[in-house]
Amino acid sequence: MKKEIATLTEVKNLVDTFYAKVQKDDLIGPIFNNIIQDNWPEHLEKMYRFWQTVLLQEHTYQGAPFAPHAKMPLEKKHFERWLSLFFETIDEQFEGEKADEAKWRANKMAEMFHYKIEYYKNNHSSLIQ
Numbered sequence: 001m002k003k004e005i006a007t008l009t010e011v012k013n014l015v016d017t018f019y020a021k022v023q024k025d026d027l028i029g030p031i032f033n034n035i036i037q038d039n040w041p042e043h044l045e046k047m048y049r050f051w052q053t054v055l056l057q058e059h060t061y062q063g064a065p066f067a068p069h070a071k072m073p074l075e076k077k078h079f080e081r082w083l084s085l086f087f088e089t090i091d092e093q094f095e096g097e098k099a100d101e102a103k104w105r106a107n108k109m110a111e112m113f114h115y116k117i118e119y120y121k122n123n124h125s126s127l128i129q
Contacts, residue, residue, distance in 0.1 A: 005098035008052055014102070015047045018089040027081045031073060054105055055098050069113055070120060079110040 003010055019040070023029050036043050049061035086106045090099050 002093060002095040004096040005055055005094050005102060008048065008056070008058070010094070011051045011055060012048050013093065014089060015044055015051060017093065018086055019044060019047065021085045021089065022082070025081060025085065028078050028085075031078065035072065051102070055102055065109070066113060066116060070117065072117070074114070074117055076114060079114045083107060083110050 005011060005014065019032075022032050023040070046061070046063070050063075050065065052058050053061040083106060087103055090103055094102075
C-alpha cells in the first residue's frame with residue numbers, strides 16, 4: 001500500500017531506498033561510492049534533513065546543496081539515471097501531493113545542477129556558488 005510522504009519516517013524510507021539503488025547502479029553507483037566512500041551514514045543523515053526541510057517544511061537542513069556536486073564528473077545521462085531511480089522509488093512506495101512535489105523538486109534540482117556543472121566546465125571557472 002502506497003503512503004503519503006508526511007513524516008520523517010517516510011522521508012527516511014524514501015532516502016534509504018533510493019540511495020540503496022544508487023549504490024548498486026552500474027552508471028551512477030561508482031561515482032557516488034567513490035566520492036562518499038565509507039561516509040554513507042553521514043550522507044544519508046544529510047539527505048534526511050534536506051528532504052525533511054523541502055517536503056515537510058521542518059527546517060533541519062542548512063547548507064548549499066550544489067557545492068559538493070560542482071566538480072563531480074556528471075553528465076546529462078547521470079542526472080537522467082538519478083531521476084529515473086528517484087521517480088521509481090517514489091512511484092513504488094508513495095502517492096499524493098508530497099510525492100508529486102518530491103518528483104517536481106528533484107527534476108528542477110537535476111536541471112539546475114546539470115546546467116551549473118556544464119557552465120563551470122565550459123567556462124573553466126573555479127568559483128563555486
